Amino acid sequence: MASLSWKHHTLIQALISRGPLKEKEFHSIFTGVTGRNPGDAKKIFDKYLLEINKELSYVHFELRACRDQYDGHVCYGVVNTVSDDQSKLGTKYSVPQIAFFKGIIEAIAHDEAAQGCISGFDALNIRLENQVPSEASSSQQQVPPAFRNFSMSQKDKTLDELVKDNWLCRTRDGNNIGLGIRSLLDLRSWFRSNDVPSCEVCNEAGVKADLCPNEGCTVRIHKYCLKNLSSQRDDRVCSGCGKPWPLGRVAKEEAVEAALNDDDEEETDTQATSLRSKKRKIRRHRDSAENVSSQASLASSSGITRRRVTRSAAHLS
Template sequence: MSGGLSLSHHVIIQALLSRGPLKEKDLHSMFEDLTKKSPGTERRLFDAFILAMNKALTCANFELRGCIDQYDGQVYYGIVNTVSDEQSKLGTKYTVPQIAFYKAIIEAIVQDATANGFISSIDALNLNLDSQVTIVTGSESQEESQRVPYALKNFGLSQKEKTLSELVRDLWLDSTTDGNVRLGVKSFLDLRSWFLSNDVPSCHVCNEAGIKAELCPNQNCIVRIHSYCLKQLFSQRKAAKVCPSCGTSWPFTVPKAEFLQAEDDNEPRQSQRASRSKGKKQRANTIVEDEEVGCSNQDELNEHIESQRDSGQARKRNRPHRTNEADRVGLDASQSSSAVSDLRRVTRKSSRLS
């Protein structure tokens, strides 16, 4: 497996195995630190780097795969097992009832006709696992074949709660602050073939499973599109905002360029983004801030307003510097709008690996 791989390859493989799936930006950062090359300008080098690792991982029935988290639109990379025989199942730490519980949650989420992509934690804990019993046909009687195994029958609420916590910790599931359960990154990486074989409705744009998607306003139309695919589809101002299948008008507001960038906690320009509307909001909030510091009468309020006016005049003298900074922020915003289209390109290249 190590033939033809450099130390940089081994470092990234070890990181993916020990830390789990990585965001694309984190993988790019590691690649740049190790090779001193930028994935943005050296795309062919980065693709060859990934293919070299995949070629070596194939010998052990593993694969470096990419996917998009349908809830946040972020691209992730992770190493998955490509074999699902009985021997490989022995390597899992989950018991048969825990796997049945996980499967029941997945089925409840993907079978939701509204494509909300989640199930409430209460509904998850109350799922009946009897449907996960494989009905054996043959010499056994029907009564014996439909008998619920003892392990499933005695899989109680406390065991379900513990299993749910473990599945969330291991990134197979994800829990939200409002008490819902949704698919984790590992599920998007590992269950691609399962989605296809179980006829999970796909996105009309990218053909990936539409777990979390927008539905066509026409109730008689079955089209569903991921939010990030919908944004890409309608991003062109000349594009008709209609369903690509039935032609029904699809309410959609094209966001401004600065809001097309995916959420990135580590990007400094996210917090440095400046606009006139933001400045207006800051000035509008001046009175609220004055009230919080104890301006209880009109004279004190006028003093604060006058002070704010003086500081505003001082800021006008520095306007050329602020304009240049705003221009730089505007450039970053336009560049980030193209990153949305790159999501599809990365996914298509990642799909070739699978």
Template sequence: MPELSWRHQTLIQALLSRGPLRDDEFHSIFTGLTGKNPGTQRQLFDEYLLKINKALSYVQCELRGFRNQYDGRIYYGVVNNISDEQSKLGTKYSVPQIAFFKAIIEAILQDAAAQGSISDIDALNLRLENQVLTGTESQSQGGPTHVPLPLKNFSISQKQKALDELVQDQWLTHTTDGNIGLGVRSFLDLRSYFHNSDIPSCQVCNEAGVKAELCQNDCCTVRIHKYCLKKLFSKRRGERVCPSCGTQWHFVVPKAELLEEDEESDVPTQSQPPLGPKRKRLETGKTGDANAVQSGSSQTSGSTTTDLRRTTRSTARLK
């Protein structure tokens, strides 16, 4: 296991104690620790992240970068890559609350318009009976499904309380139009779950198009994130068209937004470590899924990998 300095440990501790941090916040902490600006010392920054991830891999954790599909900003956070029976004991959410969260996630992902949100009213009216685990003996024999009483009796007021807690813990968020959307922790932890849920990927970045723009051709399934559209069309001259079917794409690139953030740092991919000034990537894992909602890892204190080992036991998963 690579030995981490106090600076490496402090970066980990910052993410564990505060939860996912926006790139400028995380860069500010890095600058305070090292005296170096990640914007001008990118190779040093990437070397720090690579060394941290090598150490975290021994406790099935990783420092992951991701882009928030609502504001287009890059965030960093520490996630747990495993799910076991012990980790389920660490959740603060009840079974009905977890089922409620799953129902909200599914409702958002099933939106064909890719708005990435549902209204508060729709969220509170979601039925939890659909979240009963499949594959039971009664179901396999075609018999009636037994719905646990806690799910049947989960009231509107209890749903509202769970909703408030999920927003506070950054699993969900209030969007600018007043609806309920995915929080930064969901984008951080649920990457593989999104891909496994058959959500169309963005044509530009290949990440799940949870909140995205659609091609105007009804027969075309292309989705592109708004920030990816800016990146795509700002570098093109002439007609702006769908990269798949060629249909004209009605999109105006704001003149004031020059995509400086996209040139500063790309969102880390899942397998390639940071290498150089332009194609630096965080080493990320592929095993995080919807079970991560039961996690308390990003709010757990710990400045060493020993503390992180405890964190892996406090991260629970949805089933």
């Protein structure tokens, strides 16, 4: 990478050390090292990315951008473009853990409802035996012991690790498991080779998407792609079935989601206010108790002084 400057290296290092970054974070780093705003200097920004990818291609890596299908935000990350035995040696995950992860990915990606997630219960009940080649799975003796002995507690611990490393994610309620941004960045070719249906608008895998409401139609579109369409017109004809796709409902769904977010924020504010009120009450009770204690101590001390003065006067008389 001799042709790359320290600025290029800083951008690469930021993505490798911190993991995938949201567009706002990556743009902020770019501005910090180049003094240019990517929004105002898009050609310069794109040139940097092309120069980086030209050098990374020699070691089968790529700086890639994609949208998080759960919130619509653009993210950047460095991914490995090949999957071979040598690259697998670099992973920290064991063979059973990788098989467990693969089973979860398949369950989420091939969900016909395109919900983009499965329940935590279903995730923990993924059978590792299904990840063994078909000729081997026919015989229980050929299933690796490590697969058979992979306990529920080991699965639960692996889930936490995969979420922490951004390979998986948990939904807001914490009950469901979805794909992390690293999976969305890294598994693009896997989605295509495994016939995961694509979004009609952006042609990326429609893992988390809305389905055409017309019966029998298999077209799916990401919610953020629908949002862009709805901003252009109220209705659109589905390319699959030729019937209208009611885009007007997208705005209503977003309004409901925004209201829910506001409710969550209000609830959080209410909880914070309640906590502050409780703390003030505790301080008042503590101060009051200390005040009573001080007064009692002072009264006790005054009583002792008066008794001593009385006794001294008696002796003098």
